[in-house]
Amino acid sequence: MDLVNQFKLDGIDIDWEHPADMQQGQDYLYLLSKLREALPSPRYTLTTALPAGEWALKNINLSAAQVYLDLINVMAYDFSGPWVNLTGHQAQLYTPSSPHNEAARISCQSAAHYMLSQGVDPKKILLGIPAYGRSFLGCNDINQPCSGRGGEDGTFDYCDLPRPGAKEYHDDAIGAAYCCGGDGGFVTYDTPRTVQQKARFVTKMGLGGLFYWHITGDKRGSKSLVETGFKALHDM
Template sequence: MFSGSIFPHWRRKAAERFSGTSSEIPFYLNAAYYPNWRIYRKQPPSALRLGFVSHIFYAFAWVKEDGTVYGRNQLSDEWADTQMPVDGTTGCLRAFAQLKPQYSKLKLVLSIGGGGKGSENFAAVARSKSCTETFAQSARRLVDEFGLDGIDVDWEHPADSQQGQDYIRLLARLRDYFPPPYVLATCLPAGQWALQHIDLQKAAKYVDMINIMGYDFAGPWGAESGHHAQLYCPSYGSGVSCQSAVEYVLGQGVHPKKLLLGIPAYGRSFLGSDNIGQRYAGCGGEDGVFDYSELPRPGATEYHDEQVAAAYCVGGDGGFVTYDTPQTVQQKAKFVTREQLGGLFYWHIGGDARGPRSLIEMGYNTLHEM
């Protein structure tokens, strides 16, 4: 159970529920990703508020062409992961591991893959029996070496039916190497276009959780501005939403408790627009993205669309910036409890705010409210 010193007295009931000592409220996961590059923004593991977090997904390890999950001296950032002086030890992985006695229910999971380069070798590795074996063996060695609790397969994403079948075989073999109580998770985009090649019911037999990325529904790849993490599709439009993604996955026979809904701790910017459905002139921020902790932009006005459970600000000048707030996270957490899903996760913990605007804290409290 979490140490009593971590939670104020008024949160003890929530802490008891989180540790499984109360049967009053169903237990929901409240997980978060930690990208290794956030260490360069003065966010070591010790600086994070982990008392509201059930799982930390450490992102990312990558995969070689022969199936080797990048090991000693070959992680995606070996300096940040295993060598940099951090919190009195070397590397962020060890820094997280040494925090676990303070948060005895916290699970630390190595996330393998990610967008772009992180996923480029998955298809070939999953197609080969020998490479799959190498993948499983090297992943298990890494997990045991750093005292982790399991792995998250973040293949974005199987692109055809053959890759979908190979993905299932990869998960099946990984389950052999990571039997319970090891955690085996997978993270997938929300759109049916990305999920259609996967037998999700079979995938769910092997994994403990399927993390559905409930974000990036709009961005610089599209011609018009739009909400990038809406819970519901507007009545006047169509497209992907958190609800449509959940309905699709559950419709494929996945048990609701296997499903975690993703929350973005960042906003997407559309310059030259002030609402959805508009042509825009470009994107502000870093690669079109602002950390949620930087929102709303100074001088901007924040709005909420209650109908679709989306928030945005205008001005500042990020243009139209779409993101989640405690108000929308509360709506999403209530959706999770109503549908009896497994919980929420956040990309990523480094972008969250402190205090009453914390998305992670709001998500946790709403999931476990009386």
């Protein structure tokens, strides 16, 4: 609280990735409760970043947590990456009708529906947009084994996508984009087209809005994910 007041900040965001069992979930709630005591609303803002997967969210009493929170930033990305044995979309809007593995069952839609089913106020939910792509070398589609990762630790900033020599594709049925070719292999990421889809979903579900990680990876002008999301949300 002293630090917040010293620099005249709005409040605190808790990015605990992530309570791994029910006891840690209780500890997480206790932390939120003590922070809210020290940083009373509405003078201060208390937010949190949470994973999109039910495998993590089930350890938290979300209905109780939202009492202390102004906003919940749902990290609706990193569904697939080097920790899974087959390629997949990292930030798909909808769960496919036949997911090829457990990671592919997670989507923006599944995260939103789970949180709403737990009694979370939809206006407190912000849906995360990645301003980067995840790379899988030696493959050109989902559900394939890969031979390695391109970019920096397997990622490319969105401003560097699609990769030189690669072709960009969209799967509108599940709200996902990717490029194939060049030095990235199969790279999964968001584009203005998928962000527009997600903005429409946010509006339809009555959610609070969108957030982005991280802003320095974005492009400028008409291809900006942030600008696209803003316009899509406010033109509706």
